[in-house]
Amino acid sequence: MHIAVLVFLAAVGPTVCAACLAAQDDTQVASSLDAFIEDRIPSNQLSIEYTDLHPLWGGLRLVVTGDGEVSQEAVRAPVGEPSRLSRDDVARLVRLILETKAWAQETPDRKPRPDEARAYLKISIGEHRSVMWEWYNELQDNGRLVRIRELMKDLVWKRARSQPVLELLGAEFRDRNAAIKHITVLEVRSPFVESTHRAVVARGIRGDRQFQGDFADELFGLFVLNDSLTRVLAVLDMFPTPRWRDFEVELARVTPDSLYLEGRGATYGDQPLRRSYTWP
Numbered sequence: 001m002h003i004a005v006l007v008f009l010a011a012v013g014p015t016v017c018a019a020c021l022a023a024q025d026d027t028q029v030a031s032s033l034d035a036f037i038e039d040r041i042p043s044n045q046l047s048i049e050y051t052d053l054h055p056l057w058g059g060l061r062l063v064v065t066g067d068g069e070v071s072q073e074a075v076r077a078p079v080g081e082p083s084r085l086s087r088d089d090v091a092r093l094v095r096l097i098l099e100t101k102a103w104a105q106e107t108p109d110r111k112p113r114p115d116e117a118r119a120y121l122k123i124s125i126g127e128h129r130s131v132m133w134e135w136y137n138e139l140q141d142n143g144r145l146v147r148i149r150e151l152m153k154d155l156v157w158k159r160a161r162s163q164p165v166l167e168l169l170g171a172e173f174r175d176r177n178a179a180i181k182h183i184t185v186l187e188v189r190s191p192f193v194e195s196t197h198r199a200v201v202a203r204g205i206r207g208d209r210q211f212q213g214d215f216a217d218e219l220f221g222l223f224v225l226n227d228s229l230t231r232v233l234a235v236l237d238m239f240p241t242p243r244w245r246d247f248e249v250e251l252a253r254v255t256p257d258s259l260y261l262e263g264r265g266a267t268y269g270d271q272p273l274r275r276s277y278t279w280p
Contacts, residue, residue, distance in 0.1 A: 028128035029103045033094050036066070043067045048093060050152050062152050066090055070156050080157025089155045096151055096175055100144045103130035119145050143178065165229045172223065173204035176238055177216055181207035186249060191256045191279060196227045199259055201249055209245065216240040220249045222261055224280055234280040237261070242271040249273070
């Protein structure tokens with residue numbers, strides 16, 4: 001079983017045959033990507049390619065394999081130094097594709113305007129495939145393919161983000177749930193005085209702070225950042241609140257090897273939570 005994920009960008013986009021569109025099987029695509037996350041599909045059967053190379057304007061082409069190998073091509077486009085991705089990095093990219101359901105076509109078809117471009121995402125898994133696209137100048141407003149593109153850049157170039165820590169953590173929370181708007185840092189700890197790593201406990205909640213039937217609209221996360229809090233090194237855990245706006249989480253103990261997280265209902269002390277982790 002072979003997996004290939006491709007993003008295409010051209011002046012009017014590549015031709016997509018009717019037979020290809022007819023062969024789309026969203027359920028099989030999604031289940032196969034889930035299987036990759038669960039290590040039930042070998043890493044060497046996955047490749048992800050993004051390209052916005054244009055014969056007149058130049059652009060960028062990035063390729064990532066399931067093994068973390070990276071290649072890039074750029075014409076009149078700024079690039080970073082590519083680095084091999086970890087298994088967790090590749091899984092994070094696949095999870096974002098799953099979260100955004102990036103195999104589903106949402107933009108209605110029409111004739112392109114002059115100089116208008118389409119961005120394509122093609123997912124092929126064995127006999128199953130899907131093709132979806134968005135107009136390039138609408139990527140930011142749509143918030144789907146642009147998130148995949150920017151995450152690839154972050155992972156491939158190991159971009160040392162200079163955003164404030166709340167913005168960094170907000171991006172991680174929104175990778176899981178796009179409705180998350182408000183971020184609070186609850187605790188920052190280090191395993192020893194001279195450590196270059198920091199454990200950060202944070203909370204994110206939807207913009208209106210109102211319960212709309214989904215406890216995942218309030219998330220708690222445990223992150224590892226560098227000592228200047230300018231780069232997320234690892235996401236150790238992220239989970240929905242058991243009690244809407246009435247749950248507290250803290251690091252009960254931090255050692256050079258492990259972290260111990262505890263939580264409970266803020267009002268009644270119910271629904272206790274205890275989890276342990278190893279420093280990455």
